[in-house]
Amino acid sequence: MAVDNKLQTVRHSCAHVMAEAILKLYPGTKIAIGPAIDNGFYYDFEFPNGTRFTETDFPVVEKEMRRILAGNHEFVRREVSKQEALKLFSDQPYKVELINDLPDDEIISTYEQDGFIDLCRGPHVASTKEINGQAFKLSRVAGAYWRGDSDRQMLTRVYALCFTKPGELKEYLDMIAEAEKRDHRKIGVEMDLFHLEPEDPGQIFWHPNGWTIYTIIQDYMRKMTIRDGYKEVNTPAIMPRTLWERSGHWGHYQKNMFITESEKRLFAIKPMNCPGALEIFNSKQRSYKDLPLRLAEFGHCVRNEPSGTLHGIMRVRGFVQDDAHIICTEEQIGSEVAKFCKLLKAVYHDFGFEDLVVKFSTMPEDHVGDLATWQHAEKALADACHAAGLEYEIQPGEGAFYGPKLEFKLFDCLGREWQCGTIQVDYQLPSAERLDATYIGADNQKHHPVMLHRAVLGSLERFLGILIENFAGAFPAWLAFEQVAVVPVSSEFNDYAKEVNDAMLSADIRSNVYLGDENMKAKIKQVSMEHKTPYVLVVGEKEKSENSVCVRYRFSSKKPQETMKISDFIKYVLTKNEERGTGI
DSSP states (O other), rough: OOOHHHHHHHHHHHHHHHHHHHHSTTTTTOOOOEEEETTTTEEEOOOTTTTOOOOOGGHHHHHHHHHHHOOOOOOEEEOOOHHHHHTTTTOOOOHHHHTTTSSSTTTTEEEETEEEEEEOOOOOBBGGGSSSSSEEEEEEEEEEEEGOOSOEEEEEEEEEEEEEEEHHHHHHHHHHHHHHHTHHHHHHHTTEEEEEEEEEEEEEEEEEHHHHHHHHHHHHEEEEEEEHHHTEEOSEEEHHHHHHHTTTTTHHHGGGGGEEEETTTEOOOOOOOOSHHHHTTEEEEEEEGGEEEEEEOOOEEEOOOOOOGGGGGBBBEEEEEEEEEEEEGGGGOOOOOOOOHHHHHHHHTTTTTTOOEEEEOOOOOSSSSSSSHHHHHHHHHHHHHHHHHOEEEEETTOOTTTOOOEEEEOOOTTTOOEEEEEEEESSSSSSSSOOOOOOEOOOSSOOOOOOEEEEEEEEEEHHHOOOOOHHHHHTTTTSSOOOEEEEEEEEGHHHHHHHHHHHHHHHHHHHEEOOOSOOOOHHIIIIIIOOOOOOEEEHHHHHHHHHHEEEGGGGGGGSSSSEEEEHHHHHHHHHHHHHHHOOO
């Protein structure tokens, strides 16, 4: 979510105060950079030899920072020449390097408070009294290479949270505590959904419970896309270097590709599906009457992500996208973008997400194609947005290397923002210079189509991680890996419990029967708390005699328990499955 400029100024000013405190406490420390970020700031340091800075040092630094703040020191801006700046920071090599990178005639600004001088463009608050000493907190320590270069010095990055009021800090800390409870990695183990192997980083081992939810999501998306006019395809996992060179991926994406060799030829495991879709399009001559052609693929992709960036099932190396490529004429872009937006909103609604933010990403520095074509593509996408009634924020330079894109961001129950859906306008890949896709137009001449790359959920793995955290594992009934748990009041009614379970399974309701030696209360606790099963069916003498079940709804809070005929309960669950939504 956007942060106001005033708060960012407070955060950056507080970063200077932290740098001052650390220099006073640890003489000889070298300082690098300290920008404001979402929810706070960080500063990079090179501590003197023998000094290992850890989170146990936080209280001492925070105390010193509060002492500085209490002094009500002004932030004084001063402009200096390059030579003056080099003299001022002669004992700070990281600052000297930054200064040397600037043009000789550049006016350089510094900021000083309480005798501490830092190289900085600003702005800053007027004085330290504008920073609330109870509204910041040092949060963690990490390693960071100088200027992001793994061949350079590893620095110590100290992160801090910073707000204008103590209540805002507390609210954020409470949210973080709740997020930790909902961590998909923790819940994934507790509910036996998946596990990750350290020896195989970025790859997921799905267990039956997790894979059940995964296939429910995949089958749902398959049904939605087929209803929306897509044809499903499947393309090879490994394709030759020559294809990736023609598509442009070899020159712009090779570092993220896993390469293999066979019979003296290089191949790549596909990091994305788009070249394969155009190979299908090019397999025969097409007519304008065939367009738009909507090709959907649940393609398994592999990307060589750095191991340090991997995060549970949210950031992985092997994943599947609910991918599709719409091959169309230029005139069809607007209607296809509008159609996609309608599908996306319907899907998000079914998963319980209503609020969306749309970001429009324009031409990046690393791109293929000329400026005129890019401007044309960006205008086409902007016109399509206006036609669809979409409001958006511009993200300059964040487009794909082949075209501008829209990113759709949703918000979970904690207010966290997640980028999932995307649609990209691509004039490059179908062009004569790339994969040379053509169709015969109404004028009986060959024309190059436009390709729209689109995904609603994005990575299925990541989306399932979002769902786990959003629902804290208590999935809506239509998504739960175990919808029904049948529990007999005693072993005397095991046979009837089996009959009830068989009736559920025959109706395609995901059900298990619990016949172990534990007592009824222990079984109910297990399925309610560990499996978070939406419906527990307790059966005994009364239920057996009436061919019914006693239905206990999850956590018994939203709905009281009730007795229902088996047939009526089945109808109820099947109706809920069709309605989807977040209820039980």
